[in-house]
Amino acid sequence: MLYIFIGINGNKWITYEKYLKEECEKLNIKIDFLEFPVNENCKFANWKNTMDKYLTQNLINEQTIVVSRCLGSRFIVKYAAMKKLKFKSLICIASSFKDDITKENFKEIWKDFKVYLEEISQMLNYIEYRFSIYGDCDHLFSKDVLEYSADLIKAEKVFVKDLNHCGNSSGVEKLPQVIEIIKKLQVDK
Numbered sequence: 179m180l181y182i183f184i185g186i187n188g189n190k191w192i193t194y195e196k197y198l199k200e201e202c203e204k205l206n207i208k209i210d211f212l213e214f215p216v217n218e219n220c221k222f223a224n225w226k227n228t229m230d231k232y233l234t235q236n237l238i239n240e241q242t243i244v245v246s247r248c249l250g251s252r253f254i255v256k257y258a259a260m261k262k263l264k265f266k267s268l269i270c271i272a273s274s275f276k277d278d279i280t281k282e283n284f285k286e287i288w289k290d291f292k293v294y295l296e297e298i299s300q301m302l303n304y305i306e307y308r309f310s311i312y313g314d315c316d317h318l319f320s321k322d323v324l325e326y327s328a329d330l331i332k333a334e335k336v337f338v339k340d341l342n343h344c345g346n347s348s349g350v351e352k353l354p355q356v357i358e359i360i361k362k363l364q365v366d367k
Contacts, residue, residue, distance in 0.1 A: 179207070179208050179209075179210075179237070179238075179239075179241070180198075180207050180208065180209045180210075180242070180243040180244075180245060180360070181209075181210060181211070181237070181238070181243075181244050182198070182209065182210070182211045182212070182245045182246070183211075183212060183244060183245070183246035183250030183251070183253065183254055184211065184212075184213075184214060184216070184247070184249075184250050185247045185248035185249050185250055185345065186216070186220060186248060186249045186287060187216060190211045193344055193345070193348055193349075193350045194350050194353035194356070195211075196351075197351060197352040198353065198356055198357070201354075201357045202357075202360070205357075205360065207360065212229070212232055213228070214228050214229075215228065220249075220287050221290055222290045222291050225253050225257075225291075226257060226260075229253075229257055233261070233263070238263065238265050239264075239265065240265060240306075241265075241266050242265040243265070243266055243267045243269065243360060243363065244265060244267070244269070245269045245271065245356060246268065246269070246271070247271040247272055247273065247344055248271075248272055248273055248318070248343070248345075249287065249288075250273075251270040251271075251273030251275075252274075252275060252288075252291045252292075252293050253291055255268070255275065255293050255297065255298060255301050256291065256292075256293045256297050256301075258301045258305055259296075259298070259300035259304070260297070262300075262303075262304060264304045264306075265304070265305060266305075266306050266307060266363065267305065267306060267307040267309070268305045268308050268309070268331075268333075269309045269311065269360075270309065270310045270311065270328075270331070271311045271312070271344055271353070272311070272312055272313075272316055272318070272319070272341075272342075272343045272344050273310060273324070273327060274318070274319045274323050274327045275293050275327040275330050275331065276319075276326060276327060277289065277292060278323065279319070281318060284318075295330075298330055301331070307334075307363060308333040309333050309334045309335075309336055309359050310324070310327065310328030310334070311336040311356065312324035312325070312328065312335070312337060313337065313338045313340060313341020313342060314337075314340065314341070315341060315342040316341070316342055317342065319343075321337075336355050336359070338353075338355060
C-alpha cells in the first residue's frame, strides 16, 4: 500500500498525484491519501490525533510506502520517532527539516511541527528506505536546504532540474521519479 501525506494546504489530486495513482495501479499497488486537518486546524496535536486513529485501523505496516511533501514529511518523521512506527519507505518531495521557511504565514505552523535531531536519529531505526526528491526552483526552500534535509534523514537524493515545490499551482502533472523508486523497492523486496 502507498499513502500520500499532504502539505500545509491539504490539496490533493491536483498535481502529480493523479499520475502516481494511474502508474501505481499498473503495478498493482493501492494508493490513497491520509486526510489531516488543514488551515486553522493544521497543528501537530491535531495531526497526531488523526494519525493515531489511522493506526487503530492498521493502515500502515512494514510494507507500506509513504510519499510525503513539505509539512507531511516533517510530520511523518516526527511521528515515526514518537510512535516507533515502522514502514518500508519514505519518499519525501520538496521537504525540509530545517526551521527556515520563506513564507511568513507558514512560520508558526512550521515551528509547531519542528523535528529535532534526536527524533531524526530515532526515525532512522523505523523507516527502512528513505528518498528525497527535490529541485532547484522551489519557492519555499533553497536547493541547499533541501539537500541538507536529505542528508539529515540519510535519504537517497533524487535531484530534478527545474522542479518546483509541487504545490497546487506548480503545474507538475507527472513525477516519474517516484514511480522509479517504487519499482526499485519492489525489486529490493
